[in-house]
Amino acid sequence: MKFFEIIPKKGGALRVLYRNTIWSLLVFILLSGTVAAEINAAFTGVPMSGSEPLTVSFIDQSSTNATITNYSWNFGDGSNNSSDRNSNHTYVSRGRYNVSLTVTNDIGENNTKVEPAFIHVLPSQYPVVKFTATPENGSISQIISFIDQSELDPSVPAEMYTYIWDFGDGTTDSSNTHNTCHAYTSSGSYSASLQIQDQTGKLYDSSTPVTITISNQSAFSALFAAVPPSGPVPLSVSFIDQSVSPVSIASYAWNFGDGSENSTEQNPVHTYQGAGKYNVSLTIANADGANAITTKSAYIHAQPSRYPSVQFTAVPQSGTPSDVIYFIDQSELDPSVPYEMYTYIWDFGDNSTSNGTNLRNIQHVYSTPGNYTVSLQMQDQVGAKYNSPSSVVITIANGSSSFTPSFTAAPRDGPVPLNVSFTDTSKSPVSITNYVWDFGDGSSLSKEKNPVHTYAVPGVYPVSLTVTDSNRINSTKTEPAYIHALPSRDPVVKFGVSPLNGTAPLLVHFMDKSELDPSTPGEMFVRIWNFGDGSTPYKSKEKMAEHRYSEPGTYSASLQIEDKNRKIYNSTAPATITVTNKTPSMKAQFSAVPLSGPVPLDVSFTDQSVGVNNRTEYRWDFGDKSSLSRDKNPTHTYRNPGTYSVTLSLSGPHGSDIMKKDNYIAVAPPLAHIITATASDHGSITPSGNISVPDGADQSFNITPDSGYTINNVQVDGISIGKASSHTFMKVRSDHTIQADFTRQSQTLAADFMVDKASGSTPITIQFTDKSTGSPDSWYWNFGDGSNSVKQNPVHTYTISGQFPVSLIVRTMDGRYDESKTRYIFAQ
Incomplete structure (x- = not known):
């Protein structure tokens, strides 16, 4: 009888034993080669970059020919290691972090995978609030455009901030819309400012206000603004007519400076395809036949789209035929361009490609063994192509996987709470005995074959399925960014109107301020404006609209928003617009108490004007060169003696008036x-x-x-x-x-002194310094050579050689004290 017995020796050689019972011969044949430890640590993380604090879902993608029994994650930030198979970790400080995973199987083999600089935690930027206004000089009822230019945290959608505009004329505007517009109803200089409130309620102020100067002249000039004035190509710019004319404007002619056809629309939208700086001009003609033109040099700056830095990785980077290899895009893209605008062209190195797709991540199966060099090329929206600077080599060895785990899910996207049914589609030559599902949202694992899972929080989630067959062999399939749970909030439709009243014909500007789903681009919504005067509703994807009311009356304007599924949402409240054709009279009057007194003199002024309303603007000049007051009933403190004239100026939609009282306040010198x-x-x-x-x-x-x-x-x-x-x-x-x-001062009188030198060759000059205590009134020095002095700190010169004693007598009204030092000075 013959048989073979294969005895594996851990980490060593295979021994093949040949037995023959007749000859009782035992032959040992040592085969060359060793049994490699078939365990490979591998993982990925979602997301791999973002602002602090950054929560990352780490997903195990390790493989082994046994069962993995232990996991040890090191997140690189000094925190405790994790022993979970799939672990969520939060990085609280900015920086780049190495991540490592060590796995151990049930026969004691282990392997470690280290990914250097794997996680990039960006700093959270506090908003730097900045804005501009155009034009900064205008006339009454002219539309002024305010354009936000703040620097925001790129990790926070701009719609998450609230923009609080103060136009300086007593009116404000608060919404989650970047830009706004305003019409001033009276002449003057106004200081406009902007505050931004983040999602925690914290306020940030603009560093510098903008001064708007409004004149009351009925000028005729071509004026316009553009939003945005700069950005990457293709740059779509909305041009806003701000022209003023004493009569109606009959025609418009726009030249966009890029060689395209002129536009005759009042408020056109133009797209710049090429990078560069462009001059823009507007020519208008009014009903009297007069023409006006304005040209703004280098007004539009169409910037080149930042070239993508094409990078990618593959997980795993080795396997056998029929194994699924996941390719994960890690490119750095222009943040102003959605990644869906790029085309991803994958070359898998086996004469097959992806033929162009807008999916960032993709999977591929190699059918034969070999080494395959994989590369990625990206194409932007204008056809420019960018290549990955380095490739990834995939090694496919002989043999095949014992089985292939796979699954499907339905639905894969939808609003929360999102119920998803997962279906196992794994293939195995033997029976599958165990299923472990990880849904990627930190919930408990499921061991059902076809589970149903509910996603409660909006986000993009990976899903992994680990299956084990009857031979105790397991395998895992992970689908990154597989489930997209969307916010469930319906749009809250709101809008702003300026002005709300005026005389016919009245041009009114409307701005959409709705709270929309931040995960859906704003241009996916259609805005339907109903102006309330019987005109045809105006449909547009733009946030701004305008309408001219030609007849007096009270009109109720409303806004509807239509989403991509054609569902209609109505505005929470209509806006009432009042158009009149009669200007009531206005008369400025006031009084003050007291009219005289010494400085500082506090005087309370009381408005007694007639024909005013809640839109009337006040401007008080107290005659002492102090700041003007816009209060209705101000109190002012006079700090210098004198006689002062006081002036009250009124302005509003119904006219203006001024009252001046000369020598009205008498301020006496202070007591x-x-x-x-x-x-x-x-x-x-x-x-x-x-x-x-x-x-x-x-x-x-x-x-x-x-x-x-x-x-x-x-x-x-x-x-x-x-x-x-x-x-x-x-x-x-x-x-x-x-x-x-x-x-x-009570101090004991005592004489003492010192010299700067006590010996030297004649003539020798010595500085004597009094060091006596008790504050003496007089000093008497005897230098021992027949000379003396009454100075406190004398200088004396010895002209003959010898050794000389020195004495000092000090006196006060209470007595005297002396000090003598023998043989003190030695003159050679």
Whole structure:
């Protein structure tokens, strides 16, 4: 009897034993080669970049010929390792992080995969609020366009911010729309500003306001604005007519500066296909036959689309025929261009390609063993092509997988809560004994064959299925970005109107301010404007519209929005527009209390005008060169003596008027009080003498003793406050006195001195320095050579050689003290 017994030796050689029972011969045949540890760690992460804090779903894609029993994730940010198979991790600090996964199977083999700089956490940018207005000089009822130019966090959709505009004329506008427009109803200079509120309620102010100057002249000029004035090509620009004319405008002629045909529309939309800076001109003609033209040089800047940096990876990068290889796009794209606008052309290296697709990620199956070089080419919306700088080599070995896991899902997208039915379509030559589903949203794993799962939170989720057959062999299939759960919120339709009233014919501008699903581009919605005057509803994908009301009356305007499924949503409230043909009279009048008094004089002004309403604008000039007030009933403080004229100016939709009252307010000099400050000998008080202090003001004094003296006592209004070195009279209402006296410091009198040198060749000049204590009044020096001095710190020259004693006598009114030093100076 013969048989073969195959005995694998871990990590070593195969031994083949040949047995023959007759000859009892045992032959060992050592075959060359070793059994490799068939375990490969692999993983991916979704997303791999984003703003802090960034939550990443890590998905295991490891393979082994046994069962993996242990996982160890290192996320590279110093946090604790994770032992979950698929792990969610949140990075709280910006930076690039290495990620590694170590897997161990049930026979003790392990393998580690390290991905350097795998996760890129970007900083969250606080909004830098900036804007422009065009034009900055205009006339009454002319439309001024305000254009947001703020720098926002690119990880947060712009629609998540609220834009709070203050036009400086008492009106504001708040919405989640970048840009807005406004018409001023009276002449003047207005300071416009912008605040941006983020999703947490925090406010950010514009760094610099914009001053709008409005004149009351009935000018005739061609004026216009453009939104946006710059951006990558193809650049679609909405041009807004802002022309002014005393009569109606009969025709428009636009030249866009790029060689295209002129447009005769009032508010055209034009697309620039080529990069460059373009001049734009507008020519208008009014009903009287007059013409006006305005040209803006280099007004539109069509920028080149940023070239994509084409990068990709493959998971796994080795396998056997029939294995599914996943190719994952990691290109850096122009953030202003949706990735769906690019075409992805994959070359799999086996004479097959993807033939162009707008799917970023794709999968491929190789049918024969070999090494395949894979590359990716991207084509943008204008046909330009960009190649990956490096390729990925896929190694397909002999043999085949024991089975191929696969699945389907329906539906794969929809609003939350999204119920998805998953169906296993795996193929295996033997029975499948175990299923493990990971739905990618952090929920519990499912072991059903065909589970149903509900996605409760909007997002894009990967899904993986791991199956195990009756031979205890398992395999995993992962579909990245497989399920798209959309927000369920319906549009909230709102809009703004400017102006709400005026005289016929009245040109009114409308702006859509609806709260839309941020996951759906705004141009996917159709806006249906009903102006309420019997005219045909106006349909457009643009957010702005305008309409001219030719007859007096009260009109109710409304907005409907139609989504891509043709579902209609109505505005929450209509807007009432009042058009009149009669201008009521307006008369400015006012009074003030008190009319006179000393500084500082607080005066309350009361408006008593007639013919005003809640749209009337006030401008008070108090005659003292202070800032103007726009309050209806202001209070003003006069701080300098004098006689002042006061002027009240009114303006509004029904006209304007001015009242000036000459020499209306008389302000007297302030009341004053005298503080007498004196000091005795041996010190000073600052200021000193008779000090005049305004009524209600504060006055401070500093007391300083001379050297050798100290403050003995300070009296305020004859009452001692001790040895204070300063004193402040608060809110002086009457006369006061302050007096300071001083006394000698108590210190023991003692004579002492030093010299800068004690020896040298004649003539030798020596500096003597008094070091006595007790503040002496006089000094007497004897230099030992017949000379003396009464200075405190004398300089003496010795002209003869010898050794000389030196003595110093110091005196005060209380006595004397002397110091002698023998053989002190040696002159050679």
